[in-house]
Amino acid sequence: MKSDEPASAGSDAAAAKRPAAPSPQTELIIDTDVHHSLAAKEDLYPFLPSHSRERLAEHGLPRLGNVYYQNGGYQGIRADCLKSPDEDSAAARSSFSLFQEKLLGACGVNVAILNGELTAAFVTLADADYSADLCRAFNDWTVANWLSKDDRFRCALTVPMHQPEAAVREIERLGGHPGVVGIYVICGSPRLYGQRCFDRVYAACVEHGLVVALHFSGEGAGMNPPPTAAGFPSYYAETYLLRPQFYQAHLSSFLFEGTFEKFPSLRVVFLESGFAWVPAFRWRADTAWKALRSQTPWVKRLPSEYIDAHVRFSTQPMEEPASAQALGEVLEWMHGANSLMFASDFPHWDFDAPATVAQCFPAAMRRQVLSGNALQTYPKLHGLARA
Amino acid sequence: MASPALEPFPVCRTAELPPGSRRIAELRGISIGVFNLAGQYFALRNRCPHRSAPLCEGRLMGLVKADQAYAYTTEREGEILRCPWHGWEFDIRTGRSVALPETIRSKCYQTSVERSEPEGRVDTYPVSQREDMVVVWLPKPASTERARDRPGDP
């Protein structure tokens, strides 16, 4: 043990031996954004056709291209999940027992929705067939190694959105699995997601009761446009605070392409988007529609009404305004009591624990945020609603 | 160090806490990190004032500064503790936030868990050496004290 590693003393050692029992808990907690990963490329071998297995063996797991930025924590995950920054984080990112202990156990999470963090690397590959093979293998690995081992884990499928027909095939192949609750889609994309080429994907989602979960990543990588329309920022902090623009671009596309008119039961979940921007976006979208309605006459209602009906946001990373009153106003303006869902982002460095997040919300909203809105949003979680 | 308001808790032998090292101990249900900075001892509550991470498990760093853009310098190696969750930095000598040292309000122990003042400081405790033991001094218990610290609890 290196001298600067924490050592336990006295009764703390005994504390470490105690099972990480959740605090007395009556609340159901649904975590909408948890990121699992592979320990090694070999994990995928059993699930790949031989030619793709050969390629993976020869070239290794794809990495997010040149612009990926230096994240916080150790290699992007919570520093208390590793012994030191030198330890390779792959094992922790893939550790079923670590997720059970630090998330399900220590935080009392009852349902954790897994969104594979290698998705961005897989779906920014230009080679359509190899990309689709990796997505399929990753999903099969997730079912075999997570969903089948603990039914508190659910997942959103990794699908190659840049080739919608392959995405549909994957949804049709695995979308009926009881633990599959959505598709996981990254914001980096050659095209905005409301555009008609994606309609077949949403039709398949609706048919299988899956939500579309959108999460930043992959902007500027592979075939995707730069991470901001004005250019490439230098530092991770910039990308962190500029994320809302990716979601805004896709949201305006969903609204004005009429996606929610075409798919009245479709639900789109924005993960890790922040949410304080939502009120301003709603107002501006409504203004634009009132003035320009005749250009998109298939948009029948105020954009803000579609947002209320179809779009949900997640809590992490929590907005931290200067006062609780300011947060209260944002929540009111965005109808947060009906639109916000808890997310931890475990095991990533900007993780939020449910107990502290709940404290940020008015008492009357907490149950909705911790579980109620997710139960209503994810069709395949409806059955979990407690009396 | 003896004070009617403080109570001593031996943590370990001095040999077990060499310079540059730390130990985390649970004293009267409170998780506390004890640090040896070049022979001087400091004790901080193992609970980040931001969102209750186990702060004292964080990395020990230097104080990274730049008097002008891009001119990085690092001083005071090993004296800054970075929270293992969202990376807030704290000065081990004072318990104060590095980013916002001036906004600190000194808070009494019982109110330090209030969420309404997330910035600021971590509770610190006096540490002394008694013969070959490292001893942390805690305020005598208040009735409102929580039974046990758990990461992430508000």
Ligand code: FES
């Ligand atoms: S909990 Fe320590 S920085 Fe957030």
